[in-house]
Amino acid sequence: MSEPCIQVSSLKKNYGQMEAVRGIDFTVEHGEVFGLLGPNGAGKTTTVEILEGLRPRSSGSVRVLGFDPAADTRALKERIGVCLQATNLPDKIKLHEAMRLFGSFYQKTVDADELLKRLQLSEKRNAIYSSLSGGQKQRLALAMAMINDPQLIFLDEPTTGLDPQVRLEIHKLILELRDKKRTIVLTTHYIEEAERLCDRVAIIDQGRIIAIGAPRDLIANTFGASRIEIRFAQPLPADETIPHSDGAKTILSDDRTLLNITAEKPARAIVDFAKWVDQRGLELADIQLKHPTLEAVFLELTGRSLRD
Amino acid sequence: MKPYLTNIAITLRLMARDRMAMFFGYIFPLIFFFLFAQMYEAGQGGGVAKQVVTSVLIFGVLGNGFFGAGMRAVSDREQNILRRFKVAPTTAAPLLVSWLVTGWINYIPSALFLISIGHFAYQMPWPERPFTLFIFMTVAVLAFRALGLIIASVVNGMQESQILIQLFYLPMLFLSGATFPISAMPQWLQIVAQFIPSAHLFDGLQGILLRQEGLDTQWKSLLALFLTLITGMFISVKLFRWEKEEKVKASAKLWVVAALAPFLILGVYQAYSKESINHAKVLQRELRRSRTILIREARLFIGDGRVVERGALLVRDGKIAQIFEGDAPDAKSLNAEPIEGSGKTLLPGLIDAKVQLTASKDINWSHSAYLFSGVTAIRSSGDRSSVILPLIEKVAKGERLASEIFLVAEMPVTGLTALEASVAPKPELLERSLVQQVAPKGLLDQLRPLLAKAPVDEAPLKTRMQTIAAASNNVAGSGSGQQFVIHGPGIHRELALLVQAGLTPGEALQAATGRAAAALGAANRIGMLKPGMEANLLLVDGNPLRDITATERISMIVFRGERLARADLFEPEE
Numbered sequence: 001m002s003e004p005c006i007q008v009s010s011l012k013k014n015y016g017q018m019e020a021v022r023g024i025d026f027t028v029e030h031g032e033v034f035g036l037l038g039p040n041g042a043g044k045t046t047t048v049e050i051l052e053g054l055r056p057r058s059s060g061s062v063r064v065l066g067f068d069p070a071a072d073t074r075a076l077k078e079r080i081g082v083c084l085q086a087t088n089l090p091d092k093i094k095l096h097e098a099m100r101l102f103g104s105f106y107q108k109t110v111d112a113d114e115l116l117k118r119l120q121l122s123e124k125r126n127a128i129y130s131s132l133s134g135g136q137k138q139r140l141a142l143a144m145a146m147i148n149d150p151q152l153i154f155l156d157e158p159t160t161g162l163d164p165q166v167r168l169e170i171h172k173l174i175l176e177l178r179d180k181k182r183t184i185v186l187t188t189h190y191i192e193e194a195e196r197l198c199d200r201v202a203i204i205d206q207g208r209i210i211a212i213g214a215p216r217d218l219i220a221n222t223f224g225a226s227r228i229e230i231r232f233a234q235p236l237p238a239d240e241t242i243p244h245s246d247g248a249k250t251i252l253s254d255d256r257t258l259l260n261i262t263a264e265k266p267a268r269a270i271v272d273f274a275k276w277v278d279q280r281g282l283e284l285a286d287i288q289l290k291h292p293t294l295e296a297v298f299l300e301l302t303g304r305s306l307r308d
Numbered sequence: 309m310k311p312y313l314t315n316i317a318i319t320l321r322l323m324a325r326d327r328m329a330m331f332f333g334y335i336f337p338l339i340f341f342f343l344f345a346q347m348y349e350a351g352q353g354g355g356v357a358k359q360v361v362t363s364v365l366i367f368g369v370l371g372n373g374f375f376g377a378g379m380r381a382v383s384d385r386e387q388n389i390l391r392r393f394k395v396a397p398t399t400a401a402p403l404l405v406s407w408l409v410t411g412w413i414n415y416i417p418s419a420l421f422l423i424s425i426g427h428f429a430y431q432m433p434w435p436e437r438p439f440t441l442f443i444f445m446t447v448a449v450l451a452f453r454a455l456g457l458i459i460a461s462v463v464n465g466m467q468e469s470q471i472l473i474q475l476f477y478l479p480m481l482f483l484s485g486a487t488f489p490i491s492a493m494p495q496w497l498q499i500v501a502q503f504i505p506s507a508h509l510f511d512g513l514q515g516i517l518l519r520q521e522g523l524d525t526q527w528k529s530l531l532a533l534f535l536t537l538i539t540g541m542f543i544s545v546k547l548f549r550w551e552k553e554e555k556v557k558a559s560a561k562l563w564v565v566a567a568l569a570p571f572l573i574l575g576v577y578q579a580y581s582k583e584s585i586n587h588a589k590v591l592q593r594e595l596r597r598s599r600t601i602l603i604r605e606a607r608l609f610i611g612d613g614r615v616v617e618r619g620a621l622l623v624r625d626g627k628i629a630q631i632f633e634g635d636a637p638d639a640k641s642l643n644a645e646p647i648e649g650s651g652k653t654l655l656p657g658l659i660d661a662k663v664q665l666t667a668s669k670d671i672n673w674s675h676s677a678y679l680f681s682g683v684t685a686i687r688s689s690g691d692r693s694s695v696i697l698p699l700i701e702k703v704a705k706g707e708r709l710a711s712e713i714f715l716v717a718e719m720p721v722t723g724l725t726a727l728e729a730s731v732a733p734k735p736e737l738l739e740r741s742l743v744q745q746v747a748p749k750g751l752l753d754q755l756r757p758l759l760a761k762a763p764v765d766e767a768p769l770k771t772r773m774q775t776i777a778a779a780s781n782n783v784a785g786s787g788s789g790q791q792f793v794i795h796g797p798g799i800h801r802e803l804a805l806l807v808q809a810g811l812t813p814g815e816a817l818q819a820a821t822g823r824a825a826a827a828l829g830a831a832n833r834i835g836m837l838k839p840g841m842e843a844n845l846l847l848v849d850g851n852p853l854r855d856i857t858a859t860e861r862i863s864m865i866v867f868r869g870e871r872l873a874r875a876d877l878f879e880p881e882e
Contacts, residue, residue: 054394077397087392090384092325097318104314105396128325144392 003066005030005152005183006051011060013046020046022207023060028185028200030151033178035198036187037294043207044187045085048154051185052082065152078107081150083141085157091130095121095140098129099147106148115143119173135166142173152183159193171197191294203298210301215294222297226266227290230259230273233283240280245272257285311398315406316413323410332375333414334421337368341422350430351643355598355625357432358517364422365445366486366510372415373452374459374477377407381460382469390550400548404457404541411453412446419445431643436520443523444516444530448509451533454540455505458567461547464555476564480506485514491585491592498585503575505568508532511587518594528574535570543567590706597626597869599645604636606649607851611656611822611836613814615853621654623843626869630839652863653851655817656835657684657844659824660799662721662785665699665713666691668795670748675699676877677746677796678711682865684844685825685834687714687785709867709877714828719783722776722819724805725798726787727769733762733792742797742860751794759792773809782806783827784820800860803852813856843869 006028013021021043028034036044049055050062053069053076062069067076089098099112116122119139124132132140138158145153155174159167167190174197177184188194194201195215202212211218235256242250247264263269266289277284323329344350344360351357384390393403426432435441459476463469481487483497484506490498501507508529515521523530543563547556565572578584604620608631620636622629622644639646660678663686668674678686688696696715702708729737737743738752738759776782784806786798793801799820806816825835833842845866850858865872 052395074397077395082395084391084395086388088388089392090322090389092322093318097321101314101318102392102396104311105393105398105402 003063004028005032005065006034006185007061007063008047008051009061011047011050011062012058013043013050013055014058019207021050021057024202024204024207024209026202026209026212028183030183031178031181032199033174033184033186033197035194035201036185036204037189037191037194037201037298038187038204039189042204044204045156047204048156048185048187052080052154053077078148079150079152081145081148081153083138083145083153083155083158085160087141089129089140092128094126094128095132096125098140098144102144103147108149109147110149112143112147115146119143133166134162135169138162138166138170139173142170150182152185153177155184155186157187157189159188159190167193191298195294201294203294203301205298205302211297218294218297219292222292222300226263226292228261228263228266228269228273229286229288229290230261230277230284231286232257232259233285236282240282243272243276245269248272311402312405315402316409319406319410320413323414329376329414332371333368333418336371337364337418337422338425340364340367341425345430349643350426350432352600352645355518355595357426357430358598359514359595360430361422361426361432362510362513362517363486365419365513366484366506367481368415368418368422369445369448369452369509370477370481370484370506372411372449373454374456374473374480376411376414376456377404377453378456378458378460378469378473380407381457382463382466385460385549386466386552388552394550400545400550404544404548407457408450408453408541412449415449416442416445435517437516437522440522440526441513441516444512444526447530447533447537448512451505451537451540452509454537454544455564455567457544458540458547458564461544461549462556462563465552472564480504483507485510485588489592490588498588499579502578502584503571505533505536505571508571508574508584511584511591514591515587518591518598528577532570532574536567539569540567586707593706593709593870596871599869599871600624600629600643601647601866601869601871602636602639602642602644603647603649603654603845603847603864604632604639606847607653607853608837609653609655609814609817609821609853610838611818611825613818613822615814620649621837621845623845623866623869626843628837628839628841628843631837647847647864649847652847652849653853653858654837655682655846655848655852655859656821656825656837656841657846657865657867658682658799658820658859659685659687659784659828659835660786660788660802660820661687661719661783661824661827662689662723662726662787663687663795663798664690664787664789665795666695667789671695671699672710673748673878674789674795675708675710675713677794679709679865679867679872680746680874680877681742681796681800682846682848682859682862683711683796683799684846684865684867685712685714685828685830687716687719687828689718689785690789691715709870709872711867712834714830716828719827721783721785721787722802722806723785723787724769724772724776724809725793725801726790727772728801728805729790729792731768732764732766733759734764735759737792737801738794740797740801740860742800742862743794746796747794755792762792773805776806777810781823782811782815782819783824784816785824797860800857803856803859807856813853816856817852817859843867 004027009025011021011024038044050057051064051069053073056070064076065079069076103109103112116125119142121139159170200214202209246268248269249262251260261269341364344363348356348360350360427434459472463472483501483504490501512526512529515526601623602620608616608619616633618634620632622642660683665671665674665688696713700713703710703712738755784802786802788795788798803816803820807813822835825831834844843866847864848858849861849863852858
């Protein structure tokens with residue numbers, strides 16, 4: 001397995017005048033959980049659908065499991081599992097029928113009942129699709145995506161629209177898949193999901209990858225420091241000087257009530273600044289230590305919030 | 309193969325769970341069936357029941373085709389169901405095929421069900437060509453489903469598909485003939501109907517059910533349906549869209565026309581050859597011949613000399629079904645249309661064993677004049693067979709409504725009418741009511757002065773009458789076609805002359821019915837009132853056994869089971 005599971009370079013996709021994907025590069029290794037994070041319309045789904053062989057690309061090169069998705073579409077589809085955004089099944093189809101129906105398209109399949117059991121749908125085997133809850137439908141979609149025992153699974157927004165508890169359930173299933181050494185490509189616009197599940201994340205915005213790496217590294221590379229916020233009850237007296245702490249930078253707001261500190265050693269900085277406040281007899285309104293998140297990374301890189 | 313079979317199996321299960329599909333597949337046609345059966349009085353004859361079954365079968369094919377697969381495809385696409393299939397390693401073919409095949413599997417039992425109801429509830433005979441019927445229905449259902457699928461391929465969204473489907477469904481329904489007979493439509497609409505696949509479908513089904521036609525007759529319609537199926541499938545696969553976000557250009561709708569191209573060609577051919585229009589006419593005739601009629605309270609002249617003074621006769625499916633002496637059962641209980649015959653005499657259709665059709669300028673006119681005069685069979689004598697044979701064929705096929713023509717060897721016939729016209733022509737011969745009715749415009753005016761000038765010598769006629777009176781095996785033949793003998797009523801004059809010669813009216817009538825049929829070698833099917841014989845009947849006012857001229861007072865003519873609208877017999881042919 002010298003070749004990476006997925007290799008994408010200079011991938012572009014235009015819909016007429018609109019450039020949905022504007023030249024992106026990344027690789028996904030075998031056994032990795034790779035996340036594509038970005039707001040709606042960033043080009044995540046387009047990218048994933050090109051990888052799945054569902055859409056032709058405009059330019060660039062793509063290899064997935066050693067295949068070119070545009071040329072060896074059928075061979076590729078045979079080997080991957082896909083959980084699409086917003087799909088449905090006929091209302092009256094029974095779960096075991098749906099498994100059988102979609103299984104019939106593949107050369108190699110695994111036992112459908114076994115899959116349903118793993119996804120805790122055994123007792124729903126004879127239920128019809130329309131009687132399922134949102135979470136059950138999503139679990140069925142996962143089961144169907146795994147019917148051909150795929151080495152590579154694409155999950156397009158697997159938890160969008162689900163309530164938090166069901167979302168956790170799905171997370172657990174994805175983590176189980178990761179333990180089984182399946183390669184997973186996941187798109188999401190939930191930061192927590194990406195942080196929690198992904199080995200590496202590519203942040204996509206307006207058709208470009210603006211950052212790529214392990215969530216922890218992304219945060220560290222973007223900020224390299226934590227932030228401390230100190231809010232005073234009264235504005236700081238004009239003659240008050242702000243002390244220095246090792247590796248910390250400070251900014252005082254114009255109304256002199258909020259002190260922003262960026263610190264490489266946040267624990268040290270908190271002690272230093274607390275001492276100062278105490279010695280000077282200043283009245284504290286609030287003190288907060290803020291660890292940066294992917295959200296902040298995104299905000300920092302794009303100047304926009306993810307959920308706009 | 310596996311994806312095809314699995315798709316079919318599961319689509320079938322889904323269909324069985326779909327109450328709407330079951331309702332429209334089975335209950336809905338049944339409602340129409342009983343509605344039509346009431347409207348057309350299906351109880352009156354197997355033919356009418358066949359007609360009703362055909363109509364409802366067409367409703368089924370059209371509904372199944374346009375509202376089945378096509379709607380399903382659009383709604384699955386709109387609901388993002390097809391998207392899910394897109395990620396699997398498959399083309400659209402297993403889906404399309406399963407939609408076609410399941411519709412067919414759903415339809416065939418419903419067709420069988422309707423045919424069974426026709427059989428058990430309305431005495432419709434079982435189809436005599438079940439295999440042909442099966443093949444034809446199969447190709448038809450699949451072809452119309454393929455049409456539905458193309459419509460699905462070229463529309464964006466449910467609303468558009470509804471509009472386009474109605475745009476095809478309604479004209480196809482109305483111009484098929486299933487709701488309204490094509491032969492009764494105005495000429496231009498009949499031409500338009502030649503381009504409508506459903507009209508060919510209707511025509512084909514009727515032909516198979518009513519006339520026991522095989523694939524050899526129906527191959528053109530069958531081929532057109534088959535080509536529609538193939539092009540329809542091909543185009544559907546090409547244009548297939550898995551997602552509603554993929555839109556098609558408006559111009560793609562022209563593909564529907566491509567699938568209908570076989571019918572464009574067939575239509576041009578038919579409009580040119582009128583083959584199908586004639587066929588529709590024939591089928592309509594077949595239908596009129598299949599009604600049930602009860603003529604009651606009439607005097608029956610059997611044809612072999614016997615007379616039933618008061619009796620009734622039942623006509624069913626073109627044949628004499630039963631003869632009742634005295635009281636007849638209630639017409640309703642026989643599902644028959646009653647005809648009052650009191651004061652009237654019912655005879656077998658008359659036979660004129662000697663006529664020369666080509667002696668007249670307008671051969672179609674003279675041929676028609678015979679049936680108009682109650683003469684249901686004639687023997688052509690001295691005509692060129694190249695002229696007569698096509699007429700014989702047209703009559704046999706039902707394309708032409710006129711007397712049956714026999715072309716058999718020369719035989720001795722009475723021939724008094726022709727003799728009288730040549731040796732002793734009388735001006736009053738042209739003034740007989742029936743002659744006035746059938747003679748072409750202006751002919752009588754031309755003949756009157758000629759007739760007045762003709763010399764008269766009764767002697768040869770008298771001699772001939774004596775010979776005839778002495779013979780016991782006379783066959784009546786008028787020799788119409790000769791000068792002064794107008795085509796059609798000649799045999800009536802012959803009967804009167806035979807009585808003048810000394811025969812009893814009964815003997816004379818026998819010479820023009822039973823005995824004539826025997827001489828023509830057709831005694832097994834015409835010339836007598838007997839169950840199983842062709843229903844060729846002449847109902848006249850009064851009693852020709854007392855006054856032979858009563859045969860000219862025609863009250864009703866039945867030819868092969870069809871009550872004739874006599875005035876329509878002279879309608880020009882195309």
